[in-house]
Amino acid sequence: MSLTSVDSAPSQKHSGEPLLRVENLTKYFPITSGIILQREVARVHAVEDVSFSIHPGETVGLVGESGCGKSTTARLVTRLLDPTSGKITFEGRDITYTSQREMRPVRRDMQIIFQDPYASLNPRQTIGQIVGAPFRIHKTEGDTKKKVQDLMERTGLNPEHYNRYPHEFSGGQRQRIGVARALALRPKLIVCDEPVSALDVSIQAQILNLLEDLQDEFNLTYLFISHDLGVVRHVSDRIAVMYLGRVVEVAGADELYENPKHPYTAALLSAVPKEHTDSGLRERIVLQGDVPSPVDPPSGCSFHPRCPKARAVMGKSVQLTSEQAEGGQVSLEEAVARTAASEGDDTSVDLSQEVPEDCRKEVPPLGQVENEHFAACWYPLEKGEKLQQAAKA
Amino acid sequence: MADPLLEVRDLKVHFPTEDGVVKAVDGVSFRLEPGETLGVVGESGSGKSVAFLTVMGLIHRKSARVEGEVIFDGRNLLALPEDEMRHVRGNKIGMVFQDPMTSLHPYYRVGSQIAEAIRTHRDVNKDDARKQVIEMLRRVGMPRPEDRAKAYPHEFSGGMRQRAMIAMGLALNPALLIADEPTTALDVTVQAQILELIGRLQQEFNVGVVLITHDLGVVADVSKKVMVMYGGKAVEMGTRDEIFRQPLHPYTWGLLDSIPTVDKRVERLVPIKGAPPSLINRPTGCSFHPRCPHRFEPCDKDIPELKDRGGGHPDACHLSIEDKRRLWSEREQQRARAAS
Numbered sequence: 001m002s003l004t005s006v007d008s009a010p011s012q013k014h015s016g017e018p019l020l021r022v023e024n025l026t027k028y029f030p031i032t033s034g035i036i037l038q039r040e041v042a043r044v045h046a047v048e049d050v051s052f053s054i055h056p057g058e059t060v061g062l063v064g065e066s067g068c069g070k071s072t073t074a075r076l077v078t079r080l081l082d083p084t085s086g087k088i089t090f091e092g093r094d095i096t097y098t099s100q101r102e103m104r105p106v107r108r109d110m111q112i113i114f115q116d117p118y119a120s121l122n123p124r125q126t127i128g129q130i131v132g133a134p135f136r137i138h139k140t141e142g143d144t145k146k147k148v149q150d151l152m153e154r155t156g157l158n159p160e161h162y163n164r165y166p167h168e169f170s171g172g173q174r175q176r177i178g179v180a181r182a183l184a185l186r187p188k189l190i191v192c193d194e195p196v197s198a199l200d201v202s203i204q205a206q207i208l209n210l211l212e213d214l215q216d217e218f219n220l221t222y223l224f225i226s227h228d229l230g231v232v233r234h235v236s237d238r239i240a241v242m243y244l245g246r247v248v249e250v251a252g253a254d255e256l257y258e259n260p261k262h263p264y265t266a267a268l269l270s271a272v273p274k275e276h277t278d279s280g281l282r283e284r285i286v287l288q289g290d291v292p293s294p295v296d297p298p299s300g301c302s303f304h305p306r307c308p309k310a311r312a313v314m315g316k317s318v319q320l321t322s323e324q325a326e327g328g329q330v331s332l333e334e335a336v337a338r339t340a341a342s343e344g345d346d347t348s349v350d351l352s353q354e355v356p357e358d359c360r361k362e363v364p365p366l367g368q369v370e371n372e373h374f375a376a377c378w379y380p381l382e383k384g385e386k387l388q389q390a391a392k393a
Numbered sequence: 394m395a396d397p398l399l400e401v402r403d404l405k406v407h408f409p410t411e412d413g414v415v416k417a418v419d420g421v422s423f424r425l426e427p428g429e430t431l432g433v434v435g436e437s438g439s440g441k442s443v444a445f446l447t448v449m450g451l452i453h454r455k456s457a458r459v460e461g462e463v464i465f466d467g468r469n470l471l472a473l474p475e476d477e478m479r480h481v482r483g484n485k486i487g488m489v490f491q492d493p494m495t496s497l498h499p500y501y502r503v504g505s506q507i508a509e510a511i512r513t514h515r516d517v518n519k520d521d522a523r524k525q526v527i528e529m530l531r532r533v534g535m536p537r538p539e540d541r542a543k544a545y546p547h548e549f550s551g552g553m554r555q556r557a558m559i560a561m562g563l564a565l566n567p568a569l570l571i572a573d574e575p576t577t578a579l580d581v582t583v584q585a586q587i588l589e590l591i592g593r594l595q596q597e598f599n600v601g602v603v604l605i606t607h608d609l610g611v612v613a614d615v616s617k618k619v620m621v622m623y624g625g626k627a628v629e630m631g632t633r634d635e636i637f638r639q640p641l642h643p644y645t646w647g648l649l650d651s652i653p654t655v656d657k658r659v660e661r662l663v664p665i666k667g668a669p670p671s672l673i674n675r676p677t678g679c680s681f682h683p684r685c686p687h688r689f690e691p692c693d694k695d696i697p698e699l700k701d702r703g704g705g706h707p708d709a710c711h712l713s714i715e716d717k718r719r720l721w722s723e724r725e726q727q728r729a730r731a732a733s
Contacts, residue, residue, distance in 0.1 A: 065580035170668050200436040201607060205651035205664030212661070227580065230610075234653035234662065257655060271585035272655050273614035286589055287582045290550045 017092060018053035019221050020077060020189055025050045025086035027072055031295065045294045046072040048245040050086075051366070056188070059215070059222040061236030061253070063229060063268075067291060069245040070225045074193045077223065078112050079103050091188070108138055111182035115194035117174035121166040127152070127177055128162040134184040147184070154217075155180040156210060172203035176210065183214060191223045196231060208235060229272050233257055241265045244294055244302040247366060251373040259383055261375035263309040301378065304359040311354050313379050396467070397424040398568055398601045399448070404461035406440075406447050413673040417443040419625035420461075422699070425618075427568065430595065430602040432616030432633075434609055434648070438669050440625040441605050445571050447471075449486055450478040465569070484514040487562030487600075491574035493554035497546040504530075504542025507561045514565055529560040532597075533590060552583035556590065563594060570595075573605045588615050609648060613637055621645050624670045624680030627699050631706030641708035641717050643685045646724055659731045679711065687712060687720060 028043040047069040054060045062070045075081040077088055079095060088096045095106055114120040121130055128148055135144045149159035155176045166174055175195060182190050192211070196204040208231065214220060226232050232239055232253075239256050241249040241264065249262040260266040267285040287306050292298055298305050358364075358378045366376040406418040418440040425431050435441040446452050448463050450470060463470040466485060470478065482488075490496045498506060507529065508522040517525070523542070530538035533556040546554060555575060562570055572591065576584040592615055595602050604616055612619055612633075619636040621629040621644065629642040640646055647665035667684040670676055676683050682692040691711050701707050703714040710717070 065582060172668060200669065201609075202436060202647060202651055202665035203668065205653075205662040208653070209662055209664060229581065229655045230653040233655055233658055254658065268582060269655060271581045273581075273584065273588060273608065273610040274654065274656065284585060284589075286585050288586075290552060290583070291580075 016055065018089075019056045019058075019091060020223070021053040021087075021089040022073075022077060023051050023087040023089070025073070025076055025088065026084045027069075027076055027081065028084045042295050045245050045297055047076060047083075048297075049363075050242075050245075050247050052240055052247060052250060054189070054221055054223060056221055057215075057219050058238065059224055059236050061232035061239040062223065062225045062242060063227065063232045063239060064242035065227060065268075065291060067244075067294065068242040069294075070227075070242050071193055073242070074112065074191045074223065074225050078107075078110055078191055080112075104138075108134075108185045109188040110191070111185070111187040111189070112191040112193060113175075113178050113182045113195045115197050117171055117178055117198060118166075120178055121174060123166055126163050126165055127157070127169075130166070130177060131180045131184060134181065138185060140185070148180075151180040151184060154214070155183070156206075170203075171199050172206060175199060175203075175207050179207070179210060179214070183218070186218060187220070189221045189223065191225070193225045194227070195224075197226065197228065204231070211235065229257075229269060241268070244291060244297050246302060246363075246376065248303065248377070249375045250366065255370075255373055259370075259373070261369045261373060261380040262303075262377045263307050263381060264303045265375075266381060267308070300358070300360045300362050301364050301376070304355050307355070307359065309377075309379055309381065310356055310359045313356050314354055395426070398427040398429070398465070399425040399603075400462075400464040401444075401448065402462040402464070404444060404447065404463065405459065406443050406452060407458040407460075408456060409458065410673075415672045416625050416675060417672060418447065419675075421622070421625075421627050422461075423620055423627065423630060425569070425601050425603065427601055428595070428599045429618060430604060430616045432612035432619045433603060433605045433622060434607065434612050434619065435622035436607055436669055438624075438672060439622040440672075441622045442573055444622075445573060445603060445605060449482055449488060449571060450475075451482075480514070483510055483567075484565050485567050485569065487565070487567040487570040489555070489558050489562045489570065489572040489575045491577050493551060493558050493578070494546065496558055497554060499546055502543055502545055503549065503557050504544075507542075507557070507564055510561050511564050525564065526560075529564050530557070532594070533557075533560045533563075534586075535560070550583075551579050552586060555579060555583075555587050559587070559590065559594070563598060563600065566598060567600060569601045569603070571603045571605070574607070575604070576611060577606065577608070584611070591615065609652060610654075621648070624675060625672060626680065626709065628681065628710070629706070629708040630699065631708075635706045639705070639718075640721060641702070641704040641706070641714075642681075642710045643687050643712075643720075644681050646721060647684075650724065650728070659728060661731065679709070687716070 025047055026049055027047040029046055030040040031042040031044065032038040033041045050073060052060065062073060064070050072081065076083050083096060086096065087094060090106060090110065095103065128145065131148045131151055132144045135147060145162070149162060152159045157173060157176050157180065169177065196207050199207060215222065224232065224235050236253045239251065239253050240247045241262065243264050249256065249260065249265045256265065257269060260269060267287045270285045285308060289306055292302065292305065304310050356378065364376045364378045366374050369375045369380045402422050404418055404421045408415040408417060421444055433441045443452065447459055448470065452459065459471055461471070470481065497503065504523065504526045507526045511517060511522045511525055526542050527538045530541055535541050535553065535556055549557065576587050579587060588611065591602065604612065606612055617633055619631060619633055620627050621636065621642065623644050629636065629640065629645050636645065640649060650663040651665055653662060665684055670680050678693040678695055679697050682688045685692065695711065697709040697711050699707050699709040704717060
C-alpha cells in the first residue's frame, strides 16, 4: 500500500539504499483454550501491517504507549520473534524466514540494547565475560581481553573493572556495559529498546550523549524505541508513532513535533506534562478512556472511538440516551469519554452518529500528507489546527 | 498567618545497617498551607519517599532512628502512639502510591476495599459505605461506578486502578493527600488524565497535596510550590516560577539542563557528572560538591544550610547570589544558542 511512498522519501540527510526495510510486518499472538487439544480462540494483534525503512547513519525513533507494539516490532526486526507475515530486508537481503543458524552472521551487524540494565546482565558472569561473549560466540581472532577493555574505555567504564560482577555497578554503569556488549562486533544497526527508561534523569543524559558519540564514531544506525517523547525528539532524525499495533504517523523529528498531522500524535504530545506559567493557558487534549484491547481492535481506524477530530468533522454534539445522561445533552468531551469507557460493552452510544463512516469502516493508509510527512488518517490536521477548538466547533 | 496544614522541622531518618548508618533523610524542614500543592522532586535515593513515609508513620520505628517534628493538625505525629496514628492515617491523611497494582489487594473487590477504609474510620453501615464508595468512584471519573465497584483489580487498567486508589485516598475527605509517584507507572495520555483529576479534586475538596516525583515536567504542570531534594536534604525550595525561571542551586540547573523536552531540541544535553552519592559515606560538606562544576573552597567542608541567601527563595549552596545569577544566565544563553 503506502510502502512505496514512505520508502521513496527518506530524510534528505540519509539517502540511498535503506539498511533495514520492513514491509507490511504483522505479528499475531494466538490465545488458545483447552489443555490437550489447543484451539486458537482469539488473537492479540500486536503488530499490524507496519512498514518503514532505516537508512545508514540514521536514527529512527519509535514511540507509543505501552501495548502499542513497539517492543514487539523491535523483536521482530531482530528476529527474536518470528513474524506472522510481512517482509524484513536487511542490507538488501531478505531475512524474514532465514533459519536461526543462518541468522548468526547477520546478528553481528544487528545488536540490541535492552531496557532493564539489571535483568539483561547475567549476575554470575564478570563484565569481561559479558562483554567478551560476542567475541567468543562469533569466534573472532585476537586478544579478547584487550578488545573488551578497549570497549569498556570507549563506553566510559574503567577497564580495571574487567573482573567485577554486575551487582558492583550502578544502573547507569550497567547500561554502559549493555552498550559495550552491543558494540563489540561493530554492528551496523543497534536496536535500542527503552535504553534510558530505567535510569535516573541525571544519568539518562550521560547515556544519551554516549549513544550519540558512538553513532558519530562508528557510523551506527539506531532504531530507538521509547515512550518518552522528549528523549525520542532529542535523538531521532525521523520518528514513527504507533497506536494499537499500527504506525499512524511518520515524519522528521522537528516536523512531527511542530506540525503533527494525526490526531493521536497531537493528543500524545499535548499530554506530556511540562512547565507552564501561571498566566499561560494550557492547551491539553485529554484523551478519554483507555487504549482498546488489541485482541479485538476497533474496525476501520483503530483510533476512531477516542478521536476528537473525527467528531469535529461531524460537527455536532451528541445526544445520549437517558440512561447515560440524566440531563440528556452532555458536552462532547463527556460523550467521547463515555463512549470510550463503554468500549466493548453494550454500547448505547451509536458511533455512526458521531464518527464519519470512513473512519469506522476503512483502515486509513499511511499516506503522504506533506512532503516527507506521512499520516494514517482520513482527516489529517491542518498546520496549526488546534484539536480542542476543533472538538468544540 | 494561619497555622500551616503540615509543618516538618528538621526531620532526620537514619537506618542503622551492618554496613553503617544510612542517612536517608538528613534534616528536612518545610511547611504546607491548607489547600496547597507541594511538588517534591529528586532522584532515587534522594530521600523523598522515606521523608513522606515517615510523615505518614509508615516507617517501622524499631528499624529507623527518627528525629525532628512533624506537626499536623497541631500535634506532633512522631510522638503519637501507634493507635492514635492509625486514626490519622487514611482518615486525615490520604495516600496514593506509585504502583496501583500492588497497592490494591487482588483477592478483594475494589469497592469493598474502599468501603473497608471508610468503615475503619467511620461508624457507617455497609449499605451507606457502599453508596459512598460509588459516589467517590463517580467523582474520580470512573464510568459505570455501580458495576466497577464490584470488579476485581485485575479487571481494571492501570489508569482505572490509580483512579480507584485516589478515590480511596480521598474517601474520608482528608486534609492532606500524599501522592508518591502517582503517575510514574502510567502512559502519558493516562498520566494527563490522572494529573488533571488530582488538580480538579484538590479544588473540589480543598485538600493539601504533596506530589512526590522524579519528573520535573509533572511538578511544573501541577505544583505551585516545589522542593528539590538531593542526598537526603532539601537543596532548594520555591514557587514553580522561581524554580524554573530563577533556579539558584547547581543541582537544579543540572536537572533542568539534562532533560530533553518535547518543546525544543538542543544540540547536546549537558548531563550531571558522576552518580548520586552513597547515603552511608556521604561526601563531606555539600553532598553535591563532587558532581558540581562550580565547587569552590568551602564546599567540601561546610554543609550549606537551606536558607534565603538573597535570591528571593531558600537554597543550600555556598555560591554568592551574584555568581548564581551570572552562572544561570550564562547557561540560559548557552541553551538559547544551542536551540537556534
